[in-house]
Amino acid sequence: MNRRKILSRLAKCSPLVVLSGCSTVADLALRSQYLIRTSQITGQLLPYFPFQRDIGGYGRLGLNNPVFSLLPDRNKVRIGLTTQVGAASGLGELTGIPALGQIAGRSTSGSCQLACGLRYDRQTRGIYLDRPEVEGLELQHLSSSLTGPFRQLINLIGPSLLQQQPIHTLEPSLASRFLNTMVVQEDGIALKFSP
Numbered sequence: 001m002n003r004r005k006i007l008s009r010l011a012k013c014s015p016l017v018v019l020s021g022c023s024t025v026a027d028l029a030l031r032s033q034y035l036i037r038t039s040q041i042t043g044q045l046l047p048y049f050p051f052q053r054d055i056g057g058y059g060r061l062g063l064n065n066p067v068f069s070l071l072p073d074r075n076k077v078r079i080g081l082t083t084q085v086g087a088a089s090g091l092g093e094l095t096g097i098p099a100l101g102q103i104a105g106r107s108t109s110g111s112c113q114l115a116c117g118l119r120y121d122r123q124t125r126g127i128y129l130d131r132p133e134v135e136g137l138e139l140q141h142l143s144s145s146l147t148g149p150f151r152q153l154i155n156l157i158g159p160s161l162l163q164q165q166p167i168h169t170l171e172p173s174l175a176s177r178f179l180n181t182m183v184v185q186e187d188g189i190a191l192k193f194s195p
Contacts, residue, residue, distance in 0.1 A: 036189040038069070040188075057088055059086050061086075076118075080111065083111055097156075100149045100153060113134070115133055116130060121166075177193040
């Protein structure tokens with residue numbers, strides 16, 4: 001069928017038929033995929049950095065300069081951060097992790113990378129980081145034997161900090177649909193919905 005015949009048939013259709021066809025196309029587009037790009041995630045979280053806090057007697061943690069990347073093969077998001085950490089005196093006894101006693105009273109700076117899963121909270125319509133885990137940690141002026149205890153400290157504190165703010169909040173029209181899956185791809189986080 002050539003272009004002229006298609007346009008002729010569309011012109012004969014009632015506006016109601018054409019509009020209902022358009023809504024079906026829009027509905028299919030929404031159902032197939034909604035993509036959250038890395039730049040959107042960065043824009044959502046930048047107001048919360050730099051982050052500095054004394055953490056319940058365990059020590060101090062400072063995080064800054066978040067850089068997000070995607071790990072499609074693991075269905076996770078990676079966050080790179082400049083990091084300042086300081087451990088409280090008596091940290092081993094406070095936590096019940098004896099290895100942390102080695103870093104009690106010390107502080108240093110460096111960088112860390114965390115890999116995080118994703119979770120959706122229907123009440124807030126927010127997509128949150130989930131189960132952050134330190135993948136890499138480089139700290140200045142510390143031997144590699146002391147990096148392990150600082151890694152434990154960040155793993156102990158990290159979840160309570162990074163899981164609090166949404167990386168994206170869905171519009172009410174999207175949130176009214178049922179979110180089936182969140183898939184990390186090369187170009188963003190693909191959300192798949194059903195009505």
